[in-house]
Amino acid sequence: MTRSKLAAALLAVLAPLTAVGLPVMDAVHDDHGELIMALDDDGVLHELTREGWLTVGEPCPTAGPYSLQLLKLPGYDATAFIFVIDGSGRIYQTDSTAWLELQPPPAAAEAPCRGELFNPTAGGVDTLLVDAGGALFVNEGEANWRSVEATLPGAPRDLEVFFEEATLTANPFVLADDNRLYGFVDDAWQPSETFGAAARLNRLELHVDDETGGVLLLSVDEDGRIYDNNATGELAPTDHEPCPGDAPWELKLFFVDGGFDLLCLDSAGRLYQALDGSWNQVCDPFPSIDSE
Numbered sequence: 001m002t003r004s005k006l007a008a009a010l011l012a013v014l015a016p017l018t019a020v021g022l023p024v025m026d027a028v029h030d031d032h033g034e035l036i037m038a039l040d041d042d043g044v045l046h047e048l049t050r051e052g053w054l055t056v057g058e059p060c061p062t063a064g065p066y067s068l069q070l071l072k073l074p075g076y077d078a079t080a081f082i083f084v085i086d087g088s089g090r091i092y093q094t095d096s097t098a099w100l101e102l103q104p105p106p107a108a109a110e111a112p113c114r115g116e117l118f119n120p121t122a123g124g125v126d127t128l129l130v131d132a133g134g135a136l137f138v139n140e141g142e143a144n145w146r147s148v149e150a151t152l153p154g155a156p157r158d159l160e161v162f163f164e165e166a167t168l169t170a171n172p173f174v175l176a177d178d179n180r181l182y183g184f185v186d187d188a189w190q191p192s193e194t195f196g197a198a199a200r201l202n203r204l205e206l207h208v209d210d211e212t213g214g215v216l217l218l219s220v221d222e223d224g225r226i227y228d229n230n231a232t233g234e235l236a237p238t239d240h241e242p243c244p245g246d247a248p249w250e251l252k253l254f255f256v257d258g259g260f261d262l263l264c265l266d267s268a269g270r271l272y273q274a275l276d277g278s279w280n281q282v283c284d285p286f287p288s289i290d291s292e
Contacts, residue, residue: 022041024038028070035048036271071117075122112131114174115128118163124142155176162206181204201219204218205219249265262274
């Protein structure tokens with residue numbers, strides 16, 4: 001991991017965060033269609049259909065906080081593979097009916113961990129993991145975990161990884177519990193400056209323009225307000241209507257058909273889509289929560 005064009009994006013420190021459970025979400029969009037899935041705080045997997053959320057399969061056999069990623073692998077153009085990392089750092093793959101453990105967590109990892117998958121190839125998927133003690137681990141193509149001699153000064157709250165295919169470089173960005181955003185630059189964690197948000201921020205979204213190297217950052221605070229770095233280069237409150245529903249929220253930014261699609265998911269599973277500065281409700285809560 002070396003210096004990259006993302007070093008300039010180390011520009012925001014986030015306000016204090018609470019350790020709360022919330023659902024996670026991911027999606028894939030391509031010529032074969034669209035797939036949106038979510039994993040609730042109980043490890044139950046849901047797929048978005050025309051009728052709303054459809055609960056599929058059995059819950060994840062181990063506890064969160066979870067990371068859910070839908071990835072395309074070379075040679076499987078019409079198939080999206082479902083990967084989950086649990087709170088201990090264990091890597092799963094599921095076909096929505098059974099859970100296959102691909103890799104146990106690092107023996108030295110301290111739960112809870114935050115993980116992210118990147119660089120999907122025919123030989124497997126790479127994984128980056130930061131544990132509660134700030135230790136950094138890398139797993140390449142389902143090989144053994146290796147540790148990196150750099151300790152994050154705090155436990156991770158959220159994690160994003162940008163993988164530069166041209167240089168085969170993974171660039172992790174971690175939202176830590178010392179209220180700072182860290183990027184891994186020159187084999188060390190580099191913090192951003194302090195940013196005084198109006199309320200505590202609890203999610204981070206990152207998109208990098210492949211052509212310009214420009215970085216778009218988004219976040220949502222505990223009151224549902226949306227922040228971005230468009231106006232000033234630093235995270236600042238936007239004029240967008242706050243997220244509706246019940247806190248805390250998951251926030252996901254997808255690049256679809258040449259434009260951005262911003263979704264928010266509340267803690268009950270209500271899904272909303274950003275539309276002209278407001279929100280349009282896409283579906284009702286998860287069936288497992290709605291029926292309780």
